[in-house]
Amino acid sequence: MRRPLLSEALLDTIRSRAGGYDASNTFPHEDLADLTAAGYLRAFVPVERGGAGLTLREVAREQMRLAAAAPATALAVNMHLVVTGLAAIQADRGETALDFVLDDAARGEVxxxxxxxxxxxxxxxxxxxxxxxxxxxxxxxxxxxxxxxxxxxxxxxxxxxxxxxxxxxxxxxxxxxxxxxxxxxxxxxxxxxxxxxxxxxxxxxxxxxxxxxxxxxxxxAGPSGDLFMFSLFAAFEILLAAVYTGIGRRAVELGVAASHRRTSMKNGGRTYAQDPDIRWKVAEAAIVQDGVEIQVESLARDVDELVDHGPLWFPKLVGIKVRAVEGARYVVDQALRVSGGASYGSSGELGRLYRDVLAGIFHPSDEESAHATVANAYLGPLER
Missing domain, CATH: 2.40.110.10 (Butyryl-CoA Dehydrogenase, subunit A, domain 2)
Known part of the structure; x- marks a missing residue:
């Protein structure tokens, strides 16, 4: 992979602002200015058009990192990346109808x-x-x-x-x-x-x-296998999955840190990192998190490499979104359980992640729609 667009120093700065934006219910203007300066809004724009020329897999990785720092900032910019990403996916397949989107993004349109x-x-x-x-x-x-x-x-x-x-x-x-x-x-x-x-x-x-x-x-009107719909679903579902996977990644980090920080009187002052029940919860969260990250990267790579999954493409795309969201919700829940009552505070980072991760259940495709899509692919449509 090429050098990331987002430096660790920039991500640390963005993380330091996230709680304030949440508390004041305001837009992260400073974050957007920094991301723009880093060329992030031009991530999908080809180099020859003035952008970074990143692949879907590379942008998904960056979105995981950004979401781990500031989920709401990542989700906001995600929508710009979805539109520019679907234009790039179409262009990779010889469709030029949305090239104007890439040119707009190169000029700074949001x-x-x-x-x-x-x-x-x-x-x-x-x-x-x-x-x-x-x-x-x-x-x-x-x-x-x-x-x-x-x-x-x-x-x-x-x-x-x-x-x-x-x-x-x-x-x-x-x-x-x-x-x-x-x-x-x-x-x-x-x-x-x-x-x-x-x-x-x-x-x-x-x-x-x-x-x-x-x-x-x-x-x-109705379902369509048109290239536009494929490109839209591919960009939307994979990048959305990346955002919620990033939340899960940060939750594991916070759970690990809390386990090493907290001590137990019952166990003679040893940290909870030595408690078998806590170790099981952290390990289970890490197993779920690792599995989802691998799936997001794999599916994004398949889009980049023009892999043909035929009629299973849409089930795979809606499936990764559901697994990423539900996986992140589970991981955040485990992190809360190992972090103790202090994590329940509304101003704390883990408490904010708990609220943020819930938004995933409302994005398309929701569980009902995703299951219908998968059932139709494997069982055929319902009889009328």
Whole structure:
């Protein structure tokens, strides 16, 4: 692997700020400035276009490191990396429709991922947002997007909506809109349990125009094996898994440190690192953590090397996200158990990780959707 973009010194600085951003429920502007200066927002941009030219595997590794330092900062920038990453995955396969995203990122544009909608459990396979075609090939979008990370700073929004021009053959139209376009309202409504610094506010679109040259995909409503959908799922699920795997990595470190620091009167003042029950819990957490890290790296490498998993690609992608999130939740729980009551404090790092890791259960694909995807792959669709 090439030298990491993020130095240990930078990660230590970012870690030192994380608690403050969480407590104040504010966006990590200083973190973003430092990451931008390090070239991190250009990680996926090819060298010849002005970027670092990192692979998905390399970016996933960096996201694990960043998430171990500051989960909310990592999750926020993750959405920019998802959009630029899917553009890079497409480009690697000869598809140039999203090359403009890579050029935008090289110029310093910050991308947000504006697809989630309240009450839409079909996620990317349908939309409550209206996409109305215009005579010049542009589209106007009207709808409400939730969980729009990077809300205070994004300059470009990757979004989609439903075109019902032909009611018998509705289309899902994917496009990019600019922050300064008329009809965009970003609400100040982010006050949640964890991942607070992501500032993933609601974005309301009212007739927002996407120019024709920024309308990049029209797909039939419903599941699709189109390259765009594969690239989106690959970037989103693997990078999301990397973030939560990074949380697990840090939890193991904190659990180990607490086990060496805490002493037991029952055992004559020896540290808990010598207690068989504590040793078992730390070992079990490390076993789970090690297994998930290997899986994230392996699947990212398969994407980079254009491995053909055929119809099993989507089960593998949704599966790694579920395993990473559930694994991280388990690891954080074990770390809390070995760290004692002091770790329950709301201002402590481990307590913050406990709140942050819970956010993973709400990201697509959730457990129900993932199990349906895997069941369909192995058992076929449900009979109607």
């Amino acid at each position: 991308y947000a991922f504006g697809n989630s909608e309240a009450g839409n459990d079909l996620v990317m396979f349908d939309s409550r947002t209206r996409a109305e075609p215009q005579a010049d090939g542009s589209y106007r979008y009207t709808g409400t997007k939730i969980f729009t990370s990077l809300s205070p700073v994004w300059t470009r929004l990757a979004t989609f909506g439903r075109d019902d021009t032909d009611p018998d053959a509705p289309l899902l139209v994917h496009a990019v809109v600019a922050r300064d376009a008329e009809g965009i309202e970003v609400l100040d409504d982010w006050d949640v349990l964890g991942m607070r610094a992501t500032q993933s506010c609601t974005t309301v679109l009212t007739g927002v125009r996407a120019p024709a040259d920024r309308v990049h995909r029209r797909l039939p």
